[in-house]
Amino acid sequence: MGMGSDMYRQQILDHYKNPRNYGELEDATFSHVGENPMCGDEIEMHVKLDDDEEEIEFVSFTGDGCAISQASASMLSEKLQGTTLDELEAMDRDDVIDMLGVDISPMRVKCAVLAEKVAQDGADIYKGELDVEKTKTEE
Amino acid sequence: MGTHESELLDVETLREDFPILQREFNGEQVVYLDNAATTQTPDPVVDTIADYYRNTNANVHRGIHQLSQEASIAYEEAHDRLAEFVGASGGREEIVFTKNTTESENLVAYAWGLAELGPGDEVVLTEMEHHASLVTWQQIAKKAGADVRYIPVTEDGRLDMHEARDVIGPDTAMVSVVHVSNTLGTVNPVAELADLAHDEDALIFVDGAQAVPNRPVDVEAIDADFYAFSGHKMAGPTGIGVLYGKQHLLEEMDPFLYGGEMIRKVTQEDAQWNDLPWKFEAGTPVIAQGIALAAAADYLDDIGLENVQRHEEALANYAMERFAEFDDIETYGPPAGEERGGLVAFNVESVHAHDLSSILNDHAVAIRAGDHCTQPLHDVLGITASARASFYVYNTRAEIDKLVAAIDDARQLFA
Numbered sequence: 001m002g003m004g005s006d007m008y009r010q011q012i013l014d015h016y017k018n019p020r021n022y023g024e025l026e027d028a029t030f031s032h033v034g035e036n037p038m039c040g041d042e043i044e045m046h047v048k049l050d051d052d053e054e055e056i057e058f059v060s061f062t063g064d065g066c067a068i069s070q071a072s073a074s075m076l077s078e079k080l081q082g083t084t085l086d087e088l089e090a091m092d093r094d095d096v097i098d099m100l101g102v103d104i105s106p107m108r109v110k111c112a113v114l115a116e117k118v119a120q121d122g123a124d125i126y127k128g129e130l131d132v133e134k135t136k137t138e139e
Numbered sequence: 140m141g142t143h144e145s146e147l148l149d150v151e152t153l154r155e156d157f158p159i160l161q162r163e164f165n166g167e168q169v170v171y172l173d174n175a176a177t178t179q180t181p182d183p184v185v186d187t188i189a190d191y192y193r194n195t196n197a198n199v200h201r202g203i204h205q206l207s208q209e210a211s212i213a214y215e216e217a218h219d220r221l222a223e224f225v226g227a228s229g230g231r232e233e234i235v236f237t238k239n240t241t242e243s244e245n246l247v248a249y250a251w252g253l254a255e256l257g258p259g260d261e262v263v264l265t266e267m268e269h270h271a272s273l274v275t276w277q278q279i280a281k282k283a284g285a286d287v288r289y290i291p292v293t294e295d296g297r298l299d300m301h302e303a304r305d306v307i308g309p310d311t312a313m314v315s316v317v318h319v320s321n322t323l324g325t326v327n328p329v330a331e332l333a334d335l336a337h338d339e340d341a342l343i344f345v346d347g348a349q350a351v352p353n354r355p356v357d358v359e360a361i362d363a364d365f366y367a368f369s370g371h372k373m374a375g376p377t378g379i380g381v382l383y384g385k386q387h388l389l390e391e392m393d394p395f396l397y398g399g400e401m402i403r404k405v406t407q408e409d410a411q412w413n414d415l416p417w418k419f420e421a422g423t424p425v426i427a428q429g430i431a432l433a434a435a436a437d438y439l440d441d442i443g444l445e446n447v448q449r450h451e452e453a454l455a456n457y458a459m460e461r462f463a464e465f466d467d468i469e470t471y472g473p474p475a476g477e478e479r480g481g482l483v484a485f486n487v488e489s490v491h492a493h494d495l496s497s498i499l500n501d502h503a504v505a506i507r508a509g510d511h512c513t514q515p516l517h518d519v520l521g522i523t524a525s526a527r528a529s530f531y532v533y534n535t536r537a538e539i540d541k542l543v544a545a546i547d548d549a550r551q552l553f554a
Contacts (some may be wrong), residue, residue, distance in 0.1 A: 007497055008552055013497070017553075019510035037507055039493050040523020108497060 007102050008067065015071035020078055021060040032122030033063075034135030036114050039040035041065025043073045049085070052139070056080050058090065059119070066111050073101065075099055081125045085123050091116055110137040147450045148442065154533045156181035156438075172537045175321050175349060175482045175529035176507050177371045180435075184374060187434035191427045199426055200400060200417070214426050217433035218416060225347075225366065226357035228384050232415040234387070234431050235382040240348040241271040243367030243382035244315070246395040246419060247338045247344055248279040252313065254393060256330040258282035260312040263341075265327070266292040267320045270512040272346045274322040276315050285312070292519055296323040296472035303335060311341040313540050318350035322513045322527065323472030324455060324479035326350075333362040342388070349374055349480050352439075353531075354448040358383050370428060374532075375435035379428035382419070389415050396421035447532055451481025454530040454539065458483045462545045467550070471520060482529035484511065487546060492524040498552065502545040 025031070025046035033044040043063035050057050059077040064070065078098055080088060096116045097104050104112045114137050126128035142318045153272070160274065162169045171179060178388055197206035199214045218231035227233040237243045262276045266289050280287045288311075290303045298316075307314060314336040319326050329345050336343040342364040350356055352373035358366045363383070370379040384392075394401055394412055398421040403411045412418040439447065459475035462468045467488035475477050487495055496508035507527045510517050517523060528542055 006501075010496070013552065038493075040510075066493040068494070068497075102405065105497065105500075111493065 007104060007108070009099060009102050011075075012067060012071045015074040016067040018063075019070060019074040020100050021058075021074065021138065022062065025054065025058065025059050025060040028060075030126040033123060034114055034118035034121065034137070036065065036069065036110055036137045039066060039069070039111060041069040041111055041114055043069060043115050045073070045077075045122055047119065047122060048078075053088075054084050056083055056085065057068060059116065062132075065082050065114075068100075068111040069106050072096060072100060072112050076115045076119065086124055088119055090099050091120070092131060104109075113115050114136065147446050147453065148532060149536055150533060151242050151448075153181075153442070156183065156425065157533055158182070160533060164503040165501060170502075170504040172528040172530065172534065172538065173505045173507050174531040174534070174541060175372070175511075175527065177205065177251060178352060178374050178531050179533070180371075180376065181374055181438055183438055184376065184431050184434045185315055188376060188427050190340050196427075198423055210426060212553045213430045214424070220433035220436055221381055222383075224440070225351060225368075225381075226359050228359060229386045233383055233386050234291040235384065235416040235419040236425050236432075237380040237382050237419075238369075238378060238425070238450055239371075239380035240269075240346060240367045240369045241275070241380070242454065243365075243380050244271050244275045244344070244346065246382055247365050247384070247392075248275045250392045250419075251342075251388070252276070253283060254280040256285040256312055258284040259310060260285040261308070261310045262287050263307050263311050263314040263336075264288070265290045265298055265316050267296075267298070267325065267327075267513065267516050268315065268317055269321055269346060269348070270514070271348070272315045272317060272344070273513075273515060276313070286310075286339050291317075292323070292516065295474060296320075296325050298325070298327055298332075300328065300331065303332065307332075307335045307339055309339055311336065311339050311342060313342050315344040315346070315348045317348075318356075318482040319347075319354075319447070320351045320472065320513075320516075321482070322484050322485070322511045322516055322525070324482045325472055325482060326354075326478050328470060329363065330361045333364075337362065349482070351443070352447075355444040364388055370432040370435065373432075373437055375432040376428045379425045379432050379477075380483065381432075386415065389419070394418055394421065398422045400424065416447050442532060450532060451530050451549055452479065454534055454536065455479050455481050455483055455538050458528055458530075458542070461539060463472055463541075465546075468546070475498040482527055484525045484527040486498045486522060486525050487550060492526040494553070495546065495549050498549040499542070499545045501539070502548065504542050504545045506542070520539050 027044040031046045031050040035042040046060045048058040059080045061073040118135050121135040198209040199211040218234045222230045222234045262280045291299045333343045344365040345363045347368040351368040366383040371377040401421040469484045492508035
């Protein structure tokens with residue numbers, strides 16, 4: 001049996017085993033939590049904006065779940081630093097899959113996009129455009 | 140194969156009836172271990188469906204023409220066959236064809252529950268109920284103003300029968316229990332629970348979705364008031380489930396769904412209901428599926444349900460033994476060597492169940508990962524998800540060895 005799977009390339013496993021920017025963020029501008037009810041994946045994204053409240057200065061995350069959801073949160077926390085809220089809002093599923101750099105099987109897409117949806121919903125709530133307590137990924 | 144299962148079943152020959160088992164992914168032959176979700180369909184059952192559509196297809200109970208007569212007779216006799224299969228001496232009048240076990244639950248919950256339940260009444264469930272039973276009764280109880288109580292699960296994955304005697308009491312109107320747990324594999328003492336229910340003048344509904352496919356079931360020996368199961372988990376087609384109900388109960392109940400087929404006489408003001416079981420089969424029913432399910436019953440009886448049961452229990456215990464070789468695998472339900480249905484739910488310490496399932500898929504090993512529609516049970520177990528390997532007549536020890544080897548691969552990847 002060969003080791004490994006297309007979905008679990010080194011980069012994914014590395015981010016899962018050594019998550020970047022993992023932990024609470026004391027001076028976060030906003031934090032938001034979401035879950036994938038079917039899997040039990042849970043991720044909270046903590047975002048600190050610059051003084052103009054447009055550019056993302058720093059992102060951290062907490063939570064646990066499968067390797068795909070956690071690696072995605074770790075990679076997203078790096079990617080979002082220095083981007084704007086508008087750029088975050090403009091991200092879609094394909095951007096997340098590009099970021100992960102692997103083929104995500106259809107049943108696992110909701111694991112992959114959880115962190116992105118949580119960050120986007122968090123931004124919308126912060127701007128007063130959305131009112132939910134917890135983001136839940138749907139099929 | 141030179142292994143123990145050949146003493147019970149001629150697995151090699153049986154596998155010839157399931158060409159899907161020859162499929163390969165990434166150059167590896169599929170190892171199908173997701174039978175608690177759905178079983179594969181043997182050629183004789185597939186042939187029955189094809190033959191029906193090729194030669195007999197017509198709507199039932201309305202055409203005077205030859206095809207309709209043939210279809211009607213075959214469809215009615217399928218009810219008799221399923222009645223015989225689960226020991227319902229009342230025959231077709233006690234066997235309603237539904238869409239699946241879930242619809243069978245809903246039929247009784249709506250038709251009996253909404254009419255009979257009220258404030259002060261209690262519906263007793265177990266912590267290991269499938270959502271089909273749990274959510275249905277939970278919601279119907281809410282509508283009716285009734286309460287729901289749960290029989291707890293013990294550390295070793297059994298129903299706490301001591302607690303059951305307390306939970307089932309004078310206010311209990313319905314006890315809905317799973318016969319074989321789809322997550323723990325536990326075989327519950329349903330006849331004993333039926334006695335407890337009847338002592339309190341309550342009814343008992345047994346969810347047999349994981350029992351009828353793999354062991355002899357006699358609804359009258361259990362003394363179940365209602366008993367439900369699905370076709371696609373017992374070598375039959377999807378789209379059909381069965382509800383057994385004691386005849387006098389089904390007679391007293393109002394219909395669940397309204398429309399054609401279920402009526403005898405209709406005026407602008409009112410309608411009279413058809414005889415059992417047609418009163419509960421509104422609209423054009425599951426004709427091809429019903430006839431094919433009777434063929435599945437024939438197929439399983441040819442093998443012998445006692446043999447199926449012993450084969451599955453042997454495979455489940457072999458899987459438990461193999462898993463016990465590894466300190467990082469946690470299994471759920473009764474310990475190895477004890478009675479269980481043909482399934483094992485488990486977790487590998489360092490690998491999330493969904494990652495495990497994805498990696499096993501790369502080795503063409505098909506298992507289920509998730510909550511198996513038993514979220515409250517997973518809460519009791521303190522986990523969010525688990526992996527589950529489940530077996531059927533065509534599975535072998537060699538396939539379990541492949542599963543264990545693939546788990547080892549996942550373990551190394553995540554080490």
